[in-house]
């Protein structure tokens with residue numbers, strides 16, 4: 001599916017949730033593609049898991065690639081987000 005078609009399809013459904021989402025409020029639409037629908041867990045995956053801390057100050061990472069050994073799941077995404085938000089709050093609190 002071409003990018004424009006993918007964006008139009010997505011916007012159509014976003015407008016079902018947010019009827020006021022009109023053209024002038026949309027600055028740009030970017031279609032992002034990946035070779036796999038989710039991280040591919042291979043042997044020794046634990047060593048490949050990205051850290052929640054990044055080399056950039058105050059930038060944290062919370063992603064499906066860190067959900068392990070469980071498989072993807074919205075409940076795990078929420079858990080992951082909360083844990084990383086807590087770590088970020090502690091870091092930022094200490095920095096302030």
Ligand SMILES: Cc1cc2nc3c(=O)[nH]c(=O)nc-3n(C[C@H](O)[C@H](O)[C@H](O)COP(=O)(O)OP(=O)(O)OC[C@H]3O[C@@H](n4cnc5c(N)ncnc54)[C@H](O)[C@@H]3O)c2cc1C
Pocket residue numbers: 032037038072073074075076077
């Ligand atoms: C194939 C598959 C099947 C799944 N099946 C289930 C299931 O059956 N049950 C279940 O509970 N969970 C399932 N999950 C997991 C579930 O989809 C995720 O846990 C959930 O979508 C995470 O929600 P999120 O809002 O944190 O992130 P996402 O849904 O990934 O949303 C993040 C959004 O941010 C956007 N984004 C990223 N970077 C930027 C940026 N720089 N600027 C602007 N936007 C950006 C992305 O495009 C994306 O739209 C499945 C996942 C996959 C991949």
